[in-house]
Amino acid sequence: MTLSAPPPGPPPGPVPAPASDPAAPALDAAAARRYRTVTRQALGRPEPDRADAGPLAAFVLTHPLAERTVAGLAAGHGPYSLLHLAQEIELHAPLRPGAALEARAELLGARVEAKGTRLALRTRLTGRGTGTALADLTTHVLLAGVSAVEPRGALRTAPAPRQEAPGSKVTRPVAVDREWIARYGEAAGDLNPVHLLPAAAREAGFPDVIAHGMALVAVAVEEIAERYAGGHADRIRALGARFAHPALPGPGTLLELTPPAAPPGHGDTVLFTVRSRDSTAVKGGWARLAPAAGGHR
Template sequence: MTLPGPLLDPAAPPFDPAAARNYRTVTREALGRGAPTRPDAGPLTAFVLTHPLAERTVDALAAGHGPYFLVHLAQEIVLHAPLRPATAVGARAEVLAARTEPKGTRLALRTCLTDRTDGTALADLTAHILLAGIRTGEPHGTLTPAAAPRQDVPATPVSRAVTIDREWIARYGEAAGDLNPVHLDPTAARAAGYPDAIAHGMALVSMAVEEIADRYADGHADRIRALGVRFARPVLPGTETVLELTPPASGDTVLFTVRSQGAAAVKGGWARLGPEKGEYR
């Protein structure tokens, strides 16, 4: 496996507020909530904008190495500036580290979002990925798991059930631009080793972001300046799924977990809130 240098995406589209609003609206359907009342994009929009370049980077790495399927292990997102209407965005991808394991090749992939007009950094995203079935290539870099922020004084946890069915998974995939067959086609999902089509991992994260924004940021998704998660198990359509939040008694970090069938599907989740007013950090 030959690791490429940094890859640029010259065809990245302008930021589209209507598409970002639709993405959030579809996400909120699973929470039983209406469309967002604020025009904020939030951190998951940065993921949607960089996802096509991340996919192309992984496809280029895997080319010529036979069949494989991708397992999303973990994700971190840091917003440096809010996304504004008609911003001409640029995307950049870089493989930070790679290691061959018994099940395949594990990667740490960083994507960056910038304003092409003035070069302002908008977001940094780091994904940990397993290319299951590909076991070739020299080690590269150092795979360092990120430590999840802790709460020294947590407040009272809250939880709520969410509704995830096949129709919603399909709508989410269309809104996010992620039409991977394992999320849409039970036959393709079984070929990849799952019992049925599975929900997008980032769909579960997006639900947590929306719930946190409504409960602790007055609906202001852009106040969620950073987040991190680990993906533990797939969520099947129609299964009991519960979102659990633990806000801080003091501080700025909300912890979250998504459970399905009684076990953690998304674990180690955290979201850092910015101030109501003020510059990004």
């Protein structure tokens, strides 16, 4: 994908029908563990001692369908660059290894902006045959260079929950280098050249390869699980984040966490921010924890 100006696109078409994947990939426990292990390497933490999948597994499982859906919407509009703006995930039930799954994606909204077309896409992961909702994901992206999409729907992002009684802020360095970015891309199945090839990144307008935005969110999830959920990644039931600036390899990436105050009853949400050098890479981050006793809600 490039940032070169595309030729005029075709006239706006009808609202696209929801796309579906009736045989979405089943959760592979070994692959989910490998994903978490690679993520934790950026924190200097060992591989997880539990087999929890956590909320990022839902993103990895549904990402191929979401990517195909966005590519279909952009088809015929010339060269474009895809920018991930925000992500929200809510788990309704645990993701079990080997369970038969289905995925369905639908366009929630589209709006032409100065740099291209902004889209909001909802992807739902369900049990195959049962229809039980397992996860809902809302993805906001910008198709830079596409300006012929008919405006429709809504583009609202979920605001970060307020903390009535914030606890002490924690800051943790994150080791982001080219090798780790490549390992994460392989584990997540996201091999976009801007994350892997310096030449492709420069062509897209970046000085070097950039870290995946969801890699930084995954790092936050792992640290939150370790510090505030007893290492149980599956206690993180919902999260949201906005991607404000690319994170480059090299020193200077910091994760900031703000938990609720320690006494019970002060909240169940941890706020997070990721800073890269002098810029905020991930802002408005939040993760909601389930009670230690378990049970989705």
